Amino acid sequence: MARKSMLKVIILGDSGVGKTSLMQQYVNKKFSTQYKATIGADFLTKELTLDDRRVVMQIWDTAGQERFQSLGVAFYRGADCCVLMFDVNNAKSFEALDTWRDEFLIQANPTDLENFPFVVIGNKIDVDETRRAVSTQKAQRWCAQKGNLPYFETSAKEATGVNQAFDVIGRNALQQDDVEGFDQEYPDGVDFSQYEQERSDCAC
Amino acid sequence: MGLVDERLVGKGQYSAAVYTSKHIAVATPHSIAGYSIRDGVLEYEIATPGAVSSLVWSRDRGMLAVIANGRCYLQSVKDRRKTFDFGTTSANSVAAAGQYIVVASKRRLRYLVPGPVFENSLRELSLAVSMLDLSATGKALCVVKNNQVAIVDLTAQRVLQVPLTLPEPPIKVACFESSGLVISGKRGYFLTMSGKVVAVIDWKDTPLDIAPIDDGVFGVLVNGKLEARNPLTGYLLAQIDCNGSSLAKNLVVGSEIIGVRFHITAEDVLSLDITEAVPLVDQLPEIAADPRIRILRTEYADTLVDEGEISRALKLYTVAETPVQQVVAKLRPIIESIPTEESNDMSSVFSNRTSRTTNSNPTVESTVRYLVQARRKLFILAAAEERPVNAEDATAVDTMLFLCYIKIHSPLVGPLVRVDNFCDVETVRSTLLSIGKWKELATFLSGKGLHVEALELLRDKANDPQIIDYLVRFAADDYDLTTKFSRGPISRSPQLAITLFANSKLNKVKLNDFLADINESLAWELLERWIRDGDQTSELHTRWAIKLVKDESPETEMFLRQSKIYDAKKVLKNVTDPLLQAILYGRLKKHDKAIELYITAREYDLCEVYCDEIYKDSKEEGIKAVQTLYNVLLETNTTDRLISLLNTQGTRLDFSETLEKLPKDLPCDSIVPFLMLATRRLSHNVKTSQMEVAASKVYLGEQAFAAVKAAQVSATVTSTTTCSVCHKRVGKSVIGLTDHGVVHYGCL
Structure with a gap:
């Protein structure tokens, strides 16, 4: 088994679209109908195996009520994947995706903008179809315009599509993690091995 | 500035000493003695396995790290039985920082990682270590083999x-979080913890x-003096005369x-x-907030900028909290002098892809x-203080950010x-104009509400659909702007009007007037679309009705009947067809004229329906x-x-008047339904009248009975009769009679 990677995933979107619920459903298989606004940011971790590789996904949930400025640059630094989330029954939350994406790019300043993995999730598909405000086609068109971003429709309440979405999120984050990994090396570091001696020697 | 000394413990044979939380722990030849810091009283004495050569206090673990006879162990001062042995027999140095405790033993570096003290919390590296010290961040400064x-x-x-x-022994090391000092013989090397030697003394x-x-x-500790030196420059800050053989933190140890x-x-x-002062401030957070120190740091940062050390300068500006406008003003010429990157197809309002x-x-x-x-700080501060963002600061920051993106990261201009x-x-x-990025400029101008300028730019640079797209998204509520800038595109591509005006x-x-001026058929197409989509503008319905009338459209009659909001008077002027006129007169509530026209048009059925509809709206008008x-x-x-009329709506007519006007030659059997209905209605009227008469009689009877009953009510009042309400004597008061007896009139 290869080394264990830590993948940092950030979920962004308007207040009330279900970011916390989605995260709770994926990690803890729990759903609560009570709405409780997230303050600042919080994260949960989940260990999973992707193609024989053990990874720990650190999923950061953010407060959608405030804009990016409330969150530190460090919060975005090192993100391996950004999930843009909206409520399919709330057109405004869909229209806000552009701003969330732009703000993320400014704050995170990724080296390769085009290939940074975004995943789009339309949540609350369990709600009555007549209340739906954003069609699948419309969301897919937006994703296509932005560079064929993966799009998933989910119900955090009924656990529909959640695992499938996070499977892709994990894989895309893993790819990003591999790419970014080289930049995180200490350039002046001296390899430990040149100082190491056989452990069997008695050095005391 | 200076060093202050204070004799703390009586004379003795001390090899090491260290401050703990409440004591000074002193190494005597066979024990560790703890003297109270407050009054110098000996409070504990812990035996050691031999002479102590090194003594270190781990504040985070609350334990002493001791080297005695080459053995290194942790010793709790609260519970003497609580110890932890590092398993070394030749330890020559120990250091502690945070929860890290590191022991150098011959060629090995053995250390305790943060967390509970267990055997498996120990890690070990083979490094040929001879001396070490440890920084708070978990970086150990070591001298390894070959005096490296x-x-x-x-x-x-x-x-x-x-x-x-290192040229010669003896060798000693010490370090802070970000700086270290290595002594080799008579020479001292001041270095950063990233390995750069910054001064040699x-x-x-x-x-x-x-x-x-x-x-x-x-x-x-040198030549009978204790020198205090700046860790980042080696500069001698102060010194005192001081006899001692070894030095622990804040303690000189000798006899x-x-x-x-x-x-x-x-x-x-x-x-x-x-150059001496600023690095020193980094070590002295308590004076860093002094405004004069901030100015000093800013001045030094300015110097660093001039020397091209931008990263260091920016860190210093940040800790000095230098106003952003000042920083930006200093950096702007430098940023502007950097060549701009090759032109890229940047993202914009028209294409959100990023290059x-x-x-x-x-x-x-x-x-x-x-x-x-x-930028983030500006917004946080404004939100915390519930005020708008400082526009001048924000302008300086965002403009500079824009210039930076232009220089090296143009794909981010779009998001910005x-x-x-x-x-x-x-x-x-x-x-943006100078580098031909008109799409980004148009996006920017739209965000600033400068739509005229944006559209003028687009008129010169963009294609028609792009202009229309802009109008739909940003100027949909501005008639003058929309019509001004859409005229050209719509003239060339009429269908763009549908995109622009459909909703x-x-x-x-x-x-509609505007479109008619450009393309009449387009104007009608959109007008029809608006009406079909439910628009309720009277004038539009009127125009559409007239259009249908003039075109003699088969849909005219249906539209005139269905629409309720057109101006019938205006439409009427264009209509010659009696049926359509009848509909319009009906809409004008000129029913007589309408009926006459229906008959002229020989639309008897429609006329009857019309009368029926009027009746349903108003009985009186219907009759x-x-x-x-x-x-x-x-x-x-x-x-x-x-x-037909008599048999269907005859009951709505005055019966006697109708009968009088009936043509003499009209066969009676042809109007049997009418006559039957009329008879039934008359009978119904008679019966209703009879019932009313009977009901009135009953009522009269009831009233008469009540009057008789009222006349029979009486009571006898004597001198002892009391009011049944207030229970006082009635006396000669005016009284009333109730079901409960006699009461004062005032108590009623």
């Missing part, structure tokens, strides 16, 4: 070799010992223990040369990081101009309408229709 210096990052598990070979005599004292100064404190004030720092090409420039990269951080930003309009305009909230009458129709039919001598 290495910095071991215990967290990252990496070793950084310092390009330094040569003493006349060999220093006996070194250690960090207070929070930010290295102490060097007596002397406590030392290093006092430095903002004035002391300001009296130093700036991948970016250049790398450390100066700009550092500046971007600083600006993004500053799309989000709410404070970029200076003139700078953005001139910059428009602008005044549609004006829009009049039927009567009118009856009269018209009599005049026009249309017997069949007359019979």
Whole structure:
């Protein structure tokens, strides 16, 4: 088994679209109908195996009520994947995706903008179809315009599509993690091995 | 500025000493003695396995790290039985920082990682270590084999070799979080914990010992003096006469223990040369907030900028909290002098894709990081203080960020101009125009509400659909702007009008006029679409009705009947067809005329339906309408229709008047339904009247009975009769009679 990677995933979107619920459903298989606004940011971790590789996904949930400025640059630094989330029954939350994406790019300043993995999730598909405000086609068109971003429709309440979405999120984050990994090396570091001696020697 | 000494413990044979939380722990030949800091009273004595050569206090673990006879162990001072042995027999040095405790033993570095003290919390590296010290961040400064210096990052598990070979023994090391000191013979090397040697000092005599004292100064015990030196420059800040053989933090140890404190004030720092003063401030957070120190740091940062050390300068500006406008003003010429990257197809309002090409420039990269951080702070401060963002600061930051992106990271110009930003309009305009980025400029201008300028730009540069797209998205509620800039595109591509106006909230009458001026059929197409989509503008319905009438459209009659909001008077002027006229007169509530026209048009059924509809709306009007129709039919001598009317709506007519007007030759059997209905209605009227009479009689009877009953009510009042309400005597008061008896009139 290869080394264990830590993948940092950030979920962004308007207040009330279900970011916390989605995260709770994926990690803890729990759903609560009570709405409780997230303050600042919080994260949960989940260990999973992707193609024989053990990874720990650190999923950061953010407060959608405030804009990016409330969150530190460090919060975005090192993100391996950004999930843009909206409520399919709330057109405004869909229209806000552009701003969330732009703000993320400014704050995170990724080296390769085009290939940074975004995943789009339309949540609350369990709600009555007549209340739906954003069609699948419309969301897919937006994703296509932005560079064929993966799009998933989910119900955090009924656990529909959640695992499938996070499977892709994990894989895309893993790819990003591999790419970014080289930049995180200490350039002046001296390899430990040149100082190491056989452990069997008695050095005391 | 200076060192202050204080004798703390009586004379004795001491090999080491260290402050703990409440005591000074002193190593005597066979024990560790703890003297109270407050009064110098001996409070504990712990036996050691031999002479103590090194004593270190781990504040985070609350334990002493002791080396005695080559054995290193942790010793709790609260519970003497609580110890932890590192398993070494030849330890020569121990250091502690945070929860890390590291022991150097011959060639090995054995250390305890943060967390509970267990056997498996120990880690070990083979490094041929002879001496070490440890920084608070878990970086061990070590002297390794061949008198080389290495910095071991215990967290990252990496070793950084310092390009330094120590010429001669004895060798000693000490370190802070970000700086270290290595003594080799009479020479001292001051270095950063990233391995860079920043100063070299040569003493006349060999220093006996070194250690960090207070929070930010290295102490060097040399030639009977304790010197305090700036860790980042080696500069001698102060010294005192002091006899001692070894030095622990704030303690000089010899035949007596002397406590030392290093006092430095903002004035002391300001009296130093700036290159000495600023690094010293980094070690002295308590004076960093002094406004004069902030100015000093800013001045030094300015110097660093001039020397091209932008990253360091920005860090200093940040800690000095230098106003962002000042920082930006200093950096702007430098950023502007950097060549702009090759032109890229940047993202814009028209294409949200971002291009991948970016250049790398450390100066700009550092500046971007600083600006993004500053931008965030501005917004946080404004939100916390519930006030608008400081526009001048935000303008300086965003404009500079824009310039930086232009230089090395042009794909981010798109996101920046799309989000709410404070970029200076003139700078953005001139910059983007000069490099031909008109799409980004249009996006930016739209965000600033400068739609006229944006559209003028698009008129010159963009294609028709792009202009229309802009109008739909940003100027949908501005009639003048929309019509001004859409005229050209719509003239060339009429279908763009559908995109632009199909769901428009602008005044549609004006829009219809505007479109008619460009393309009449297009105007009608959109007008029809608006009406079908449910528009309820009277004028539009009127125009459409007239259009249908003039075109003699088969849909005319249906539209005139279905629409309720057109101006019938206006439409009527264009209509010659009697049926359509009848509909319009009906809409004008001129029922007589309408009925007459229906009959003229020989639309008898429609006329009857019309009368029926009127009746349903207003009974009175309906009766009049039927009567009118009856009269018209009599005049026009249309017997069949007359019979039909009588048999269907005859009951709405006045019976006797109708019978009187009936043509003499009308066969009675043809109007049997009418007669039956009329008879039934008359019978019903008679019965209703009879019932009313009977009911009235009953009522009269009831009233008469009540009157008789009332007349029979009486009571006898004597001198003892009391009011049944207030229970007082009635006496000669006016009284009333109730079901409960006699009461005062006032008590009723």
